[in-house]
Every structure is written in C-alpha cells, then in structure tokens.
Amino acid sequence: MTGDRSNIGGPRKYFGWSHMRPSVVVPIGVIVVVAIVCVVVAALSSAQRADTVALDNERQLFTRALTNQGERVLREISAVATSEAAYRRIRVSFDSDWAQISVGLRLQSFFDHDFVFITDPSDHVLYASLGRRSVDPNWFNSVQSELRPVLDVMRGNPDPGGAVTIDATGLGNNRAARLQSFLGRPAIVAAVAVAVANGNEARTDVDAHAPVILSVKFIEDDMLKDIASRLRLSNLHDAAERPPDPGDYVFNLTDKQGRSLARFAWTPTQPGAEILNSVAPFISIALGGFVLLAGLVLRHMRKTAATIAAGETRLRHLALHDPLCGLPNRIFFSERLEAMIESVKGGAPPAAIFYIDLDHFKDVNDTLGHPIGDELIRCVTQRLTQSLRGDDLVARLGGDEFAVITSAGHDQATLETIGSRIIGSLCAPYSINDQTIVIGASIGVALINQHVGAVSDVMRHADMALYRAKNEGRNRACIYDTAMDDNLLKRKLVENDLRATIEKGELRVAYQPIVNNSGETVVGVEALCRWTHPERGEIPPSEFIPIAEHSGLIISLGEWVLRQACLDGKAWPDITVSVNVSPLQFRRADFVDVVERILHETDFDATRLELEVTESTLLGNVDTAELAMFRLKALGVRLALDDFGTGYSSLLYLRRFPFDKLKIDRSFVHSIERAADAAAIVHAVVSLGRGLGMKVTAEGVETAEQQLFLRAAGVHMMQGYRFGRPGTAADVNMRLSVPASFTITDTPSDLAMAG
Numbered sequence: 001m002t003g004d005r006s007n008i009g010g011p012r013k014y015f016g017w018s019h020m021r022p023s024v025v026v027p028i029g030v031i032v033v034v035a036i037v038c039v040v041v042a043a044l045s046s047a048q049r050a051d052t053v054a055l056d057n058e059r060q061l062f063t064r065a066l067t068n069q070g071e072r073v074l075r076e077i078s079a080v081a082t083s084e085a086a087y088r089r090i091r092v093s094f095d096s097d098w099a100q101i102s103v104g105l106r107l108q109s110f111f112d113h114d115f116v117f118i119t120d121p122s123d124h125v126l127y128a129s130l131g132r133r134s135v136d137p138n139w140f141n142s143v144q145s146e147l148r149p150v151l152d153v154m155r156g157n158p159d160p161g162g163a164v165t166i167d168a169t170g171l172g173n174n175r176a177a178r179l180q181s182f183l184g185r186p187a188i189v190a191a192v193a194v195a196v197a198n199g200n201e202a203r204t205d206v207d208a209h210a211p212v213i214l215s216v217k218f219i220e221d222d223m224l225k226d227i228a229s230r231l232r233l234s235n236l237h238d239a240a241e242r243p244p245d246p247g248d249y250v251f252n253l254t255d256k257q258g259r260s261l262a263r264f265a266w267t268p269t270q271p272g273a274e275i276l277n278s279v280a281p282f283i284s285i286a287l288g289g290f291v292l293l294a295g296l297v298l299r300h301m302r303k304t305a306a307t308i309a310a311g312e313t314r315l316r317h318l319a320l321h322d323p324l325c326g327l328p329n330r331i332f333f334s335e336r337l338e339a340m341i342e343s344v345k346g347g348a349p350p351a352a353i354f355y356i357d358l359d360h361f362k363d364v365n366d367t368l369g370h371p372i373g374d375e376l377i378r379c380v381t382q383r384l385t386q387s388l389r390g391d392d393l394v395a396r397l398g399g400d401e402f403a404v405i406t407s408a409g410h411d412q413a414t415l416e417t418i419g420s421r422i423i424g425s426l427c428a429p430y431s432i433n434d435q436t437i438v439i440g441a442s443i444g445v446a447l448i449n450q451h452v453g454a455v456s457d458v459m460r461h462a463d464m465a466l467y468r469a470k471n472e473g474r475n476r477a478c479i480y481d482t483a484m485d486d487n488l489l490k491r492k493l494v495e496n497d498l499r500a501t502i503e504k505g506e507l508r509v510a511y512q513p514i515v516n517n518s519g520e521t522v523v524g525v526e527a528l529c530r531w532t533h534p535e536r537g538e539i540p541p542s543e544f545i546p547i548a549e550h551s552g553l554i555i556s557l558g559e560w561v562l563r564q565a566c567l568d569g570k571a572w573p574d575i576t577v578s579v580n581v582s583p584l585q586f587r588r589a590d591f592v593d594v595v596e597r598i599l600h601e602t603d604f605d606a607t608r609l610e611l612e613v614t615e616s617t618l619l620g621n622v623d624t625a626e627l628a629m630f631r632l633k634a635l636g637v638r639l640a641l642d643d644f645g646t647g648y649s650s651l652l653y654l655r656r657f658p659f660d661k662l663k664i665d666r667s668f669v670h671s672i673e674r675a676a677d678a679a680a681i682v683h684a685v686v687s688l689g690r691g692l693g694m695k696v697t698a699e700g701v702e703t704a705e706q707q708l709f710l711r712a713a714g715v716h717m718m719q720g721y722r723f724g725r726p727g728t729a730a731d732v733n734m735r736l737s738v739p740a741s742f743t744i745t746d747t748p749s750d751l752a753m754a755g
Helices: 022-082 084-090 098-104 144-155 176-183 221-231 271-320 330-345 361-368 370-387 412-427 455-471 482-504 541-551 554-569 591-602 622-635 651-656 666-671 676-691 704-713 729-737
Strands: 115-119 125-130 187-193 212-218 234-238 249-254 260-267 351-359 393-398 401-406 430-432 435-437 440-448 477-479 508-516 522-533 537-539 576-580 609-613 638-644 661-664 695-698
Touching: 022 187, 022 212, 022 221, 022 249, 022 260, 022 271, 221 234, 271 330, 330 351, 330 393, 330 401, 330 440, 330 455, 351 412, 351 455, 361 370, 361 435, 370 393, 370 401, 370 412, 370 430, 370 435, 412 440, 412 477, 440 455, 455 477, 455 482, 482 522, 482 541, 482 554, 508 554, 508 576, 508 729, 522 541, 522 554, 522 729, 541 554, 554 576, 554 591, 576 638, 591 609, 591 622, 622 638, 661 666, 661 676, 666 676, 666 704, 676 695, 676 704
Parallel strands: 440 477, 522 576, 576 609, 609 638, 638 661, 661 695
Antiparallel strands: 115 125, 115 212, 187 212, 234 260, 249 260, 351 401, 351 440, 393 401, 430 435, 508 522, 522 537
C-alpha cells in the first residue's frame, strides 16, 4: 500500500517572480493597490486643502476690497467737509430757503458717489442728489428716523471732520439693515460732520447742530468689475440681481447682529482641482496599467500555480516514497506509526508492526550486480503488497529492510500466521534476467497497544525481535516479549565483560587437530578462542563471538588470537596453524600490515600460517580482498575458504582468489549418511577443489563411516571430534609427541564447542 498526505511537502525551491506563490503575490498586489489609493486620497485631500486655502484668501481679499471702498468714500466726504471751497459754499444762514441753497451749493463735483445729501441742524435735508442729479429733499425726509442715529453719532464725534463707519458698508448698526432695505441694493454708506463757519474762520469743534454730509456709494457692476479685475475673481456679481451659477461661492455680508446686508457670488479659483485635472490622465493611465499588469500577473500566476501544484504533488510523493519501489519511505512510515500509536492510545484496537530483513540479499547484490538487486527489491515489494490486506501499510525503510503496520490482529496465533505468510511469499524462488534467485526473510514483530511509548520504543522492540529471529536461524518471525529486554541487557553485560577480558588478556586459545585422510597424522591445528567467565563459567563462542562482531571487539580479539597462535605454534615446526579471520578484520585496510607485524614480532614462519575466511568476507569487497590476498600470499601465508557451500558459493571466487584450501562445512558431513544430495555435494566440492589444485578439508567428522566416505571421496584432510577435541597448547605438544590414536565416537557431540 502506498500513501500520500496533503500536509507534507517535499523540498521546494523556486526562483524568479514567475514562481511566486499566490500567498506572496496577493499581499504585494494589495500593498500596491493600497499605496495607489493612499496616493490618490492624499492628492484629493491636498487638492481640497488648496481649494479651501484659495477660497479663504479670496474671501479675505474681497472683504478687504469692500473695506477699502468704504474708507475711500469716507476720505472723500471728509475732505469735502473740511475743505475751504466746501466751507464757502456751505456758508449759508440756517433760515435760507431751499432754492437759495440749491443754487449756492454745487457739490456734485466733490463727489463720485451715487447718493449725497446734507442735513441742517434740525435734521432737515438741505441738499440731496442721486446719481449726480438733484432730487426733492422732501423725499428723503421720510428716512429721518433711519438717519437720526447716524446724525446723533456724528454730532457727538469729538473729531471735527471725522466719520462714523462701523463696517465696510457704512452704518453697520441696528439701523443698517433697514437703511439697506430702503436703498434697495448694496451700498457703502459714510457720514461726516461739517465744520460750520463762524465769521471768517472755520470752527475747530463740532457744534451739536452742525450740518452732516451723508454719502451713499452703491456697489454695482462697475465697482464689482474693478474689484474682480484687481483680485482676479471670476464672475463676481450681486447675488440678489443674478442667481449664482452652480459651483459659485456666495459671500453673505452681515452686520454685527448677523442680519444679512448683501450677498455676492463669484466662481472661486480651484488650484487643487486644476492640478488634479492635469494629473488625472496620468493617474488614470497608471491605474489602467496596474489593472492590466495585475490581470497578466494573475493569469500567469494561475498557470504557474497549476505547474507548481503538479510539481509539488510529485515532490511530495518523492519526499514520502522510495524512488526504487514506490513504497512509503521511513519518514512516511514513522509518522504513520506515530499516528497509529496515538490512535490505539485513544481507544482504537491494538495493531502490530512487522520489521522485515531480507536474508542473503547483499550476496545477490554483490555477485549479480545492483540492477538485479534493484529488480529483486521491486519483486519483493510486489509480493509483500499481495500477501497483505489493502489497509496494511507496507514501507521500505532502506536497503533490504521493510516494515508493515497492520491492524489485522494482535494475538500471537494471528501474528504468527501473518509472519509465516510473508516468509513463504518472500522465500519462493525469483526468476530475474534468466537468473533463479532464492533469498530468505527474518521478521521481528512488535505489538502496538495502550502500554507502548513512542515510535522509538516500538521500533526497538521490533529490532530486538528481528535480532532473535536471525540468531535462531533466520527465515522465521519472532514476536517481541519482555524477556528480550533481559537478553539485551545480558548481551550488554557480556559485551562489557568481554571488553575487560580482552584488555586484561584473560582469554585462552584452544587448538583442534587437523589430520590426514587416514587420521593417523596430525598435519595442522585450528586455533579457537575460548572464554571462561569468573562467575558464569564457560561461555560458548556461539554466544560471545557474534557480540564481539556486533560491537567491533572482534578486531582486538582476532588480533590477540592470531598473536597467541603464532607464539604457541612456534613449538610445532612441522604443522600448520589455522586462524579464523572475521570479515570485519579482513576488510580493514591495515589487516595485512597487522599480520606482517605479528609474524615479525613472534618470529613465526609465514608458510605455516593459514588464514581461514568465509565467503561473506569477499562479498562487496572483491577488489580490496583480492589485493589483500595477493599481499598475504607474497608473505607466504596460506589461505583457506571456510564453510564452502553454505554461502553463495560463487565459482568466480575460486577462480579469482588465490585460495590454497577448501573446507567442507560440517552440515554436509553430518548429512552424508542420510541424505543423498549432501553426499553428492561433498563429491562435487572435492572434485572442484582437486580440479582447481586446492586441498580439501572436511569439518565435523565424528564417525568412522563419515571418515571412510570422505576418504573414498578424495578429501585430503579431516577434523572433528573423531580425531580430537579442542585442547590447550600442552595437549597439542603431548599429541605430537605420542603416536596418533583416537577413540571412535558415534554419539553426536556438542558442536557449539567446536566453533
């Protein structure tokens, strides 16, 4: 079963803006839009402020212009009231009639006003003109109630020739609105008291009954045009005479009581609007360009997003699956296992994990090549998925290691059934490129229940169960139990004790005789390491040698055994001394140097030293092993291929490497009496060895029948309990000094001690 998860992505690395994700581009687009909007809003706000400032300036200037007009009118009538010419013309008696005054007074030349009249001390109009034309004074008597407050103020002015004008339009008091209404249109009104004659000199003070000159200047088109020209006010006009146009500003002139005196209108200048009008096309072009660009970017993003999505799907698959077989990899498996543990702790039914390791897969990979090994992995994948349920998760953890998570059952019988089914499926022969390949499988099973801890705990349990399955002979499934923890602890204790024993040199070497095919002559001995523990007693090599190999102690242990064998072997000048070499030793680059140094230090004859290696030593190490062997041969050291027939048994090895001897494994020797195929294999090996010019030694010979068969088959040398058990160096000395003799024993012996 393969799987995928949407929330796990593979490695992603995109370059260039075209590969930007929407989550990046959209915020950038929003920022750009917000920036443009802010610029537009700021421009509009600035334009509005500019228009407001311009209008305030126009309003202030217009008010000032009206004030200037009023001040000019006031100055004019003040000049009339205090001038000598005016004094002469006004020099009249108060009892003169109107005709005499109208003849004697020609004041129009002094005024450029629309309305002028002069009152006597009784506030009767003595002279009046309208538009520089004389009018009936009686017509103005009707406004005396409006004029009297002005006259009273003027006569009370301590400044001769002074004037009263409260605002630019003249009166500005509570009578101003009624007078403006009487006049019927906006006007500038000013009044002054006349310095009345007293003899030939003008009076320097103002009499309470002095005449008053009142002047009215209507604010009409001419004045407004002049103001508009000077102030550059467009379309300035009287709002009462012509309604304002849309967009015009209406200026409402009021007195201090807030009553409206006049309304004027003009078209205000709008510098901000003019600026906006000038830049609006550019802003429109910019916005249009941005919209177009945004559209193109979004379109490109959509296409790019589709491409990225497809790429991410593939990357996700590659990140979570093995590229060779397509199964989920270790990452996917670990996270699914973690989810399963949490699910079981949450109340789901218990589950189990099967940790599968292929036996002898490395041999296939190294001898037939990696392409065959890769195809074998694919075939194993197919068989695994077919032998399990669709809901089970099958993963490849790496190399030749697979794992299965299943919830099919958690009782021992069900787990054993599943394990047997997997092993049976994987152990059936494979046919790949016209090659028939047979491999095995060892399985460690661990339960997933509410009592388990983390993923690491479950994997540790499965690994310990797998370790037991391999130690118990492979091609089997072992279920984890708590006793395995005890075994692990025991192995760690053995490892620690073995390390201390090696450092102290407390191991010993036993030697098993190797005899000729008649069994009468000892032609060599095989050095075997033995360990007597001070508390546990004798520990068999089958127990401590694997621990030494797993921990790396085999390097120092093997070097110690080789040195001790050379030292002891100096006492046996006529026989060879065979020493087993671990694959870990042989694969070290300095192994030959170590052998040469020990031979030199012990002064042992290299031609009497025989190193025994297994086929596993050569796998995956062909070139290095070949070079090391030829260097050893150059020293004079002999080489033997041990346990021949139990491994891959490649003829290529026999032809390529300079072996001097083949050793038939004891498993074939034990079977020759009851299995015809075992006897045939022995005959074949002997013939092969003789054909290649090699000596052949049979191991594990225990009965006379086995000896007779092997001698008849052509075996050169034999070793086994029939010819003697492993003993000390002293035992070998005694054996060599006494004629050969041995006791025939037909009872199976403890083969483990011979290891």
